[in-house]
Every structure is written in C-alpha cells, then in structure tokens.
Amino acid sequence: MAKIGDLLRAGRTFSFEFFPPKTDDAQLTLGRTIAELEPLHPAFVSVTYGAGGSTRARTRDVVTWVRRETDITPMAHLTCQGHTRAEIAEILQHYRDADVSNIMALGGDVPNDPADTRPSDYKYASELVADVNEFGCFSVGVAAHPEGHPRSPDLATDRRLLADKLRTADFAITQFFFEADHYIRLVDALDALGVNKPVLPGIMPVTNKGQIVRMADMSGTAVPPWLLDRLSSTDDAHEIRKIGVEVATDLCQALLAAGAPGLHFYTLNRSTATREIYANLNLSSAH
Secondary structure (H helix, E strand, O other), X not given: OOOHHHHHHHOOEEEEEEOOOOOHHHHHHHHHHHHHHHHHOOXXXXXXXXXXXXXXXXXXXXXXXXHHHOOOOEEEEEEOOOOOHHHHHHHHHHHHHOOOOXXXXXXXXXXXXXXXXXXXXXXXXXXXXXXXXXXXXXXXXXXXXXXXXXXXXXXXXXXXXXXXXXXXXXXEXXXXXXXXXXXXXXXXXXXXXXXXXXXXXXXXXXXXXHHHHHHHHHHOOOOOHHHHHHHOOOOOHHHHHHXXXXXXXXXXXXXXXXXXXXXXXXXXXXXXXXXXXXXXXXXXXXX
C-alpha cells in the first residue's frame, strides 16, 4: 500500500477526510459518499478519531474496509488521549497486519465528559509520533494550525513546537482556514526554522452557517468578517452551500498558485461540495 510521504514526493496530492459513523444509517451515508468520491481518484483518504478514543473501533473498521474493498489508500488517525503505549502498539500491529501504511498522529481533543477520560501514557503528539516511527512501516502525518493551536501561548511558540514535531514526521495537514495568507505565513515560518516537509492545507467548504462558526471556534480558526457578511445575506441552504463552494474554490486556487503540495478536503461525510470544487478546479482531468 502506498505511503503518503512517497506520494507527496512524487507530486501533488488531493485527498479527503471522513469521520467514523455512529449509526447504521450514517454508515450507509458514508459508503455512498466514498463511492461518489472514488471516481475522483484521491491520493488518499483519512478517517478521524473521537475524543478520548470514543470511536477507536469504528475508525479501525472504516480504515480496514477502505483498504480491503476499494483502491483508495487510507490513513488512520490516532490520538494521545486515553491510551497506554501497549494499546497504541496493539492498534498499530492491527494496521500493519491489515497492510495500512499511513498514520495521522495527533494530540487529540479532551473528552467533554470527565467520566470518559481515561489515563494516557502520552502528553504530546511528538511522543506518539516517536512510537509510530519505532514500528518502521508507517508514513506519519501530524496536525498544523495556520492561525496557531488554541492552547499555544503565542504564535512563535506554536511554530517552534510544530517545527520540532514535523522534523520527525513525513508531512503535516492543517486545520481548516479561510484566507491563503495564513497558510503562506505558516510555511514561511517553518522554512525559517529549517523545516520544509510538505504541509497540506485543509479545506472546509461552508455548507452550514451555524456549524462552521461552532467548528471554527473550537479549532481556533477565525471566520473573517467578509465571509460572515456574505453568509449573513441569506438563510437559504442551497445559497449558503453555493457561497461556501465559491469561497473554497477561490482559496484552493490561491493555495495551488502559492505552491501548496496538494489539497485535503474535510468532507463531513458528504460528497456534493467537494465534487463541485473539484469540477471548478478541473482536478478530475488532472488525474
């Protein structure tokens, strides 16, 4: 199975992210979404992980299914939250046995309910990266925050810690953002620190006004006033998605022009907006 680090060395990648379904109906929706997106020939897809590992088994099941039943390269997310080193070793062994070659190593979100909090042997994602690297068979990605991690004391510290983490990983994928300058400044800052590993920009097309504001607040992403103004002009769901697709298309064009090594789309397990952006960018003909 292809390693994402190798794919990035070979050229630009275009990829999608899903979250593990919690119900049978959601499972069917995800299956339809993957079937609709597979003809776009993504370089890889990633599957997220719940706070505290709450969807650990579902992540494993989706990743294994994609590897077994499709021609798409999957990447499994892992987090530091609520895991012993023995548990992580067991999960990694499963992925190695299933011929899954790509891991996204993350700090992870603390569970909202203290009752769901479990002891962890990990404090920082860099510690998890080190353990994944010890297996010697995975390409490892890490997270980057163009506007700074919400828990970072300042942007300079955030960049320094990201550079340290990325030195031992193969690539990074960013949190979503809405203005290309945030990404360009991030890459420039890493370059100044001597790190030039690929950083894939994460793209979140707006399809729901309230949802994007909540998600941006949780991730430390600013929704710029010009975008809020455009979204506030309508309550029509179709028009909101149309604005979101247009804004995301413009952002993708700017990022590719700036030399981004690819694009990573947060699909929210739906294919429509991503397929529309692909068509706008004429990416299908490029594969």
